[in-house]
Amino acid sequence: MKNLDVSSFQNDLISWFTKEQRTLPWRQDTDPYKVWVSEIMLQQTRVDTVIPYFNRFIRQFPSIDALAEADEERVLKAWEGLGYYSRVRNLHAAVKEVKEQYGGKVPDTPEAISKLQGVGPYTSGAILSIAYGVPEPAVDGNVMRVLSRILTIWEDIAKPSTRKIFEEAVRQLISHENPSYFNQALMELGAIVCTPTSPSCLLCPVRNHCQAFHQGVQTDLPVKTKNKKQKRVQLAAAILVNEEGKILIHKRPGSGLLANLWEFPNTEMIMPLRNEKEQLGDFLISEWKVEAELKDQIGQIEHIFSHLIWNINVFSGMILSDVEEQANLKLVSLKELEQYALPVSHQKMLKLYLSD
DNA sequence: GATCCGTGGCA
DNA sequence: TTGCCAAGGAT
Numbered sequence: 467m468k469n470l471d472v473s474s475f476q477n478d479l480i481s482w483f484t485k486e487q488r489t490l491p492w493r494q495d496t497d498p499y500k501v502w503v504s505e506i507m508l509q510q511t512r513v514d515t516v517i518p519y520f521n522r523f524i525r526q527f528p529s530i531d532a533l534a535e536a537d538e539e540r541v542l543k544a545w546e547g548l549g550y551y552s553r554v555r556n557l558h559a560a561v562k563e564v565k566e567q568y569g570g571k572v573p574d575t576p577e578a579i580s581k582l583q584g585v586g587p588y589t590s591g592a593i594l595s596i597a598y599g600v601p602e603p604a605v606d607g608n609v610m611r612v613l614s615r616i617l618t619i620w621e622d623i624a625k626p627s628t629r630k631i632f633e634e635a636v637r638q639l640i641s642h643e644n645p646s647y648f649n650q651a652l653m654e655l656g657a658i659v660c661t662p663t664s665p666s667c668l669l670c671p672v673r674n675h676c677q678a679f680h681q682g683v684q685t686d687l688p689v690k691t692k693n694k695k696q697k698r699v700q701l702a703a704a705i706l707v708n709e710e711g712k713i714l715i716h717k718r719p720g721s722g723l724l725a726n727l728w729e730f731p732n733t734e735m736i737m738p739l740r741n742e743k744e745q746l747g748d749f750l751i752s753e754w755k756v757e758a759e760l761k762d763q764i765g766q767i768e769h770i771f772s773h774l775i776w777n778i779n780v781f782s783g784m785i786l787s788d789v790e791e792q793a794n795l796k797l798v799s800l801k802e803l804e805q806y807a808l809p810v811s812h813q814k815m816l817k818l819y820l821s822d
Numbered sequence: 823g824a825t826c827c828g829t830g831g832c833a
Numbered sequence: 834t835t836g837c838c839a840a841g842g843a844t
Contacts, residue, residue: 508840515830515839549828552843586842606840626823653840662838663833693837694825723827771828810829 467638470617475675476641476648482671483651488513488658491520496646498572498597499530499561505592506553506584513657519548530572533558534565542726542807551725551807556584574598587629592649601645603636605629608656609649613639614688615660615678624691696770701778702746703732703812705819706758708785708797714756715806717794723771728806730815731756732778742779754795757787765818769811780815782822 487493490513492504503523507516523544527533533541538558545554560582564572572593573579580590591604603609610623610632617635621628641648659666667679678684706714715728733749735742743760750756760783769776789797798806808816 505840510827510839510841511829512831512839547829549830550841552827553841556842584842588841592840604840607838608840650840657840695836725827769828771826773826773828 467617467635469677470639470675472639475616475639475672478671478675479651479655480641480644480647483647483654486671487650487654491517491524496597498574498593499533500524501593501597502572502589503557505589505596506557507548509553509589510550511548515548519545530561530565530570533561534570538726539805539807543805546727546807547810547813551727553584555726559583560585572597574600576600576602587633595645595649599644599646601640601642603633603640604649604653605632605636606653608653608660609636611662611688612652612656612660615665615684616672616676618677618681618683618687620687620689622691623688696772697774699774699776700735700738701732701776702735702742702781703730703778703815704746704750704758704760704781704783705730705764705815706750706756706783706785708789710797712797712799713803714785714789715796715798715803716754717796724809726807727809729809729812743781746781754789755787756785756789758783758785764822767811767814767818769809769814776811778811778815780818782819 492500504516504520507520526540526544527536538555541554541558542551545551563582564570568578574594576590576594579585579593585593588604588606591602594600594602595604607623610629613619613632613635614623619631619635621631655670655672659670663685665684667673667676667684670676670679673679676684678687714731716731718724718727718729720726731750731754733746735745737745747758747760750758760781763779764782765780767778767780769778789795791797
């Protein structure tokens with residue numbers, strides 16, 4: 467590698483990680499299943515957020531077999547609040563696949579492991595290197611940031627095609643003696659030293675190898691184009707109770723936003739100027755044949771997703787008709803509701819209702 | 823390649 | 834307050 471003493475770089479990086487790595491629950495051992503779970507949870511999600519979820523999840527589902535045999539409702543409930551719920555549905559499906567097709571052992575080749583649902587290029591490399599010591603690249607956002615600075619790579623890291631450039635770089639740099647620590651060290655460095663804004667270059671174990679530091683351009687890298695703004699969507703939702711005090715909930719479709727999570731009945735306001743309570747009442751009858759007496763609005767909620775914003779006007783009401791329960795439509799008591807995974811937006815609605 | 827898919831923290 | 838993010842993958 468041009469302008470870089472690879473052996474010295476590996477040594478400085480791995481020595482630093484050996485000494486300075488954070489103690490984390492998924493670093494207690496290298497059980498491929500636990501490495502796998504942690505890597506899925508850590509996708510686009512901060513370490514501090516993941517820690518309690520990881521501990522609970524492993525307690526509930528300690529092994530491939532335990533997770534493979536679990537009901538999806540329980541699995542989704544364990545993921546409630548973490549976001550990107552397709553991650554856990556894919557993990558669940560993939561774990562069943564490993565149990566059935568690989569005798570319960572997580573595959574140890576790039577070809578096999580990459581076929582598992584939810585396992586892309588990053589996760590494949592992470593599991594192979596950390597759990598099995600295979601020298602494969604594991605290029606995430608941290609790695610692209612760190613290496614863009616060390617090697618002064620000016621490609622736009624927001625473009626999917628750019629990842630290949632960094633994978634090629636890692637193949638030339640990775641330690642074959644300890645690929646696990648090499649990959650983890652790059653990510654750890656990105657997380658606690660080589661941060662997006664104001665990197666701590668004076669504390670960096672590899673600053674002598676860093677071209678951006680030498681040129682004083684570390685804050686100009688990486689190059690990353692901006693995201694688009696979220697779209698706003700106006701919703702009206704109802705927390706409806708029957709004469710027994712049971713609450714009406716609806717299971718969302720199996721694909722798309724918040725797939726398979728439960729929610730309070732709601733509908734998008736296509737005509738924002740028309741009376742919302744009327745639109746909501748019409749929706750309840752036409753969609754669910756539920757006649758309800760809606761009270762005045764009990765509040766409003768704004769919920770921000772990565773790509774859209776929900777503005778929800780929340781109503782409460784009494785169910786006047788009989789409800790025909792279906793697989794995706796249930797009446798549950800407040801206590802039973804605890805068994806169902808709700809999106810955070812609907813947890814906010816419930817809290818609003820209970821304090822009303 | 824562009825878009826979809828969550829959430830909470832922080833400058 | 835607003836934007837931007839944080840150990841990505843599927844379509």
